[in-house]
Amino acid sequence: xxxxxxxxxxxxxxxxxxxxxxxxxxxxxxxxxxxxxxxxxxxxxxxxxxxxxxxxxxxxxxxxxxxxxxxxxxxxxxxxxxxxxxxxxxxxxxxxxxxxxxxxxxxxxxxxxxxxxxxxxxxxxxxxxxxxxxxxxxxxxxxxxxxxxxxxxxxxxxxxxxxxxxxxxxxxxxxxxxxxxxxxxxxxxxxxxxxxxxxxxxxxxxxxxxxxxxxxxxxxxxxxxxxxx
Amino acid sequence: xxxxxxxxxxxxxxxxxxxxxxxxxxxxxxxxxxxxxxxxxxxxxxxxxxxxxxxxxxxxxxxxxxxxxxxxxxxxxxxxxxxxxxxxxxxxxxxxxxxxxxxxxxxxxxxxxxxxxxxxxxxxxxxxxxxxxxxxxxxxxxxxxxxxxxxxxxxxxxxxxxxxxxxxxxxxxxxxxxxxxxxxxxxxxxxxxxxxxxxxxxxxxxxxxxxxxxxxxxxxxxxxxxxxx
DNA sequence: GTGTAAAGTCTACACCGTAGAAGTCAAGGG
DNA sequence: CCCTTGACTTCTACGGTGTAGACTTTACAC
Numbered sequence: 001x002x003x004x005x006x007x008x009x010x011x012x013x014x015x016x017x018x019x020x021x022x023x024x025x026x027x028x029x030x031x032x033x034x035x036x037x038x039x040x041x042x043x044x045x046x047x048x049x050x051x052x053x054x055x056x057x058x059x060x061x062x063x064x065x066x067x068x069x070x071x072x073x074x075x076x077x078x079x080x081x082x083x084x085x086x087x088x089x090x091x092x093x094x095x096x097x098x099x100x101x102x103x104x105x106x107x108x109x110x111x112x113x114x115x116x117x118x119x120x121x122x123x124x125x126x127x128x129x130x131x132x133x134x135x136x137x138x139x140x141x142x143x144x145x146x147x148x149x150x151x152x153x154x155x156x157x158x159x160x161x162x163x164x165x166x167x168x169x170x171x172x173x174x175x176x177x178x179x180x181x182x183x184x185x186x187x188x189x190x191x192x193x194x195x196x197x198x199x200x201x202x203x204x205x206x207x208x209x210x211x212x213x214x215x216x217x218x219x220x221x222x223x224x225x226x227x228x229x
Numbered sequence: 230x231x232x233x234x235x236x237x238x239x240x241x242x243x244x245x246x247x248x249x250x251x252x253x254x255x256x257x258x259x260x261x262x263x264x265x266x267x268x269x270x271x272x273x274x275x276x277x278x279x280x281x282x283x284x285x286x287x288x289x290x291x292x293x294x295x296x297x298x299x300x301x302x303x304x305x306x307x308x309x310x311x312x313x314x315x316x317x318x319x320x321x322x323x324x325x326x327x328x329x330x331x332x333x334x335x336x337x338x339x340x341x342x343x344x345x346x347x348x349x350x351x352x353x354x355x356x357x358x359x360x361x362x363x364x365x366x367x368x369x370x371x372x373x374x375x376x377x378x379x380x381x382x383x384x385x386x387x388x389x390x391x392x393x394x395x396x397x398x399x400x401x402x403x404x405x406x407x408x409x410x411x412x413x414x415x416x417x418x419x420x421x422x423x424x425x426x427x428x429x430x431x432x433x434x435x436x437x438x439x440x441x442x443x444x445x446x447x448x449x450x451x452x453x454x455x456x457x458x
Numbered sequence: 459g460t461g462t463a464a465a466g467t468c469t470a471c472a473c474c475g476t477a478g479a480a481g482t483c484a485a486g487g488g
Numbered sequence: 489c490c491c492t493t494g495a496c497t498t499c500t501a502c503g504g505t506g507t508a509g510a511c512t513t514t515a516c517a518c
Contacts, residue, residue, distance in 0.1 A: 034474065046476085048496075050476065051496070103336075116407060124408075135428065142379065142428070145381075145382050146371070146375040146379075150375075153377070156335055177349065184362055186362075196370050199440075207432035207437075211432055211435065263505065264507090273467090274466065275506085280465070460517100469511095470507100471506105471507090472506095473506090475503100478500090478501090480498080481499085488492095
């Protein structure tokens with residue numbers, strides 16, 4: 001009761017608008033998204049929406065941030081492999097939950113708290129794996145590229161088991177040139193993206209372990225290990 | 230002189246329009262791209278553009294295909310690792326050359342000839358590495374997700390060495406919670422995306438070799454090996 | 459010629475983001 | 489109390505967009 005509607009329900013409207021905008025975007029996608037529709041849903045003038053967010057671009061950025069804020073990062077565990085897998089899974093689940101919003105995270109490199117938290121987990125895991133700082137920084141980026149790329153491809157509907165039409169298309173190719181592709185048609189038809197993702201994460205982790213063995217860091221990361229272990 | 234302008238310069242206009250559309254998109258990006266601007270550049274009515282491509286969406290798809298068609302895939306070599314690296318490099322170069330067009334390849338999963346050719350190279354390489362067909366199919370997707378994800382992130386300007394403002398932001402974080410991140414600031418400042426990409430490819434390839442050792446395919450891929458080697 | 463079919467154009471419409479002016483209304487000082 | 493203030497909301501209007509539908513032009517087949 002302290003400030004029920006002080007200064008014309010300040011702040012309340014803004015989050016309400018953002019929620020409506022997010023829901024609309026998540027449902028219809030970017031092509032059918034417009035400020036005017038958001039305004040109609042909230043029951044407000046289009047210019048009110050613009051007044052709170054400045055521009056459509058800013059609104060989209062806010063939507064991206066809102067989506068990223070909803071993902072909760074797992075706590076660090078003693079096992080750096082599990083930590084990497086957990087972060088990867090969290091982002092993939094985010095993409096599955098709001099596939100139409102997910103591309104926005106790429107466009108506006110959303111740097112919310114979740115971003116920093118996950119970065120910390122990833123960097124910490126890579127150092128505990130035994131990587132040098134330089135390698136950890138580079139592989140950290142690669143990790144994100146892989147996870148976000150995979151999740152984005154899934155969200156865009158690119159990574160699915162192939163259907164009859166794609167099978168026909170591949171079968172029609174010149175067998176002398178596309179032998180391997182055509183040999184894989186049976187497994188491509190029953191491919192499970194989730195399984196492929198987990199297998200690929202294992203491959204990535206395995207490669208990281210190899211790198212750490214061949215080029216280990218000079219001294220263990222005491223503070224990091226102490227904190228995370 | 231056989232058909233200088235037979236049937237009202239059929240075909241000539243269309244490719245001319247596509248080229249202009251591609252150039253415009255590559256220069257100004259999606260936000261400032263419009264059918265009417267393309268028409269103005271070619272010196273033609275906006276409806277002419279639409280008449281040839283059906284809709285803006287189809288035009289964008291054509292732009293994506295046009296970009297993909299420009300990348301020339303390397304020939305297969307005896308070394309499957311080199312083949313994977315070469316395909317990865319080709320896509321990354323594509324993203325570097327036309328960063329604004331690149332996101333379109335994700336939105337419309339462009340399936341041009343280059344797509345099939347590169348798939349064949351990748352699948353063939355993965356089988357020669359010793360992977361089972363199931364693993365080859367899954368890891369093939371992972372390979373594309375990683376390469377395209379990395380290239381996309383670079384094209385969107387996400388993967389750069391951090392600047393003073395980002396450094397300040399990271400430094401301002403709670404040191405007890407973001408120790409690893411802050412330790413890596415020095416290397417993040419001088420990070421080279423190209424080097425990180427190559428290192429990451431090596432990690433990925435190393436992981437694939439591990440997987441092939443632990444779960445090898447039953448019999449060698451005679452036809453594929455014979456063709457590619 | 460006439461027919462035909464594709465290529466190109468014109469007009470018009472609904473929708474979009476948003477600049478700028480105007481209106482509304484709670485809070486605070488006199 | 490009135491009056492100013494300033495955030496919030498709304499109204500109006502403008503230039504730009506994609507594109508449907510009708511029209512005109514063009515170039516070949518007959």
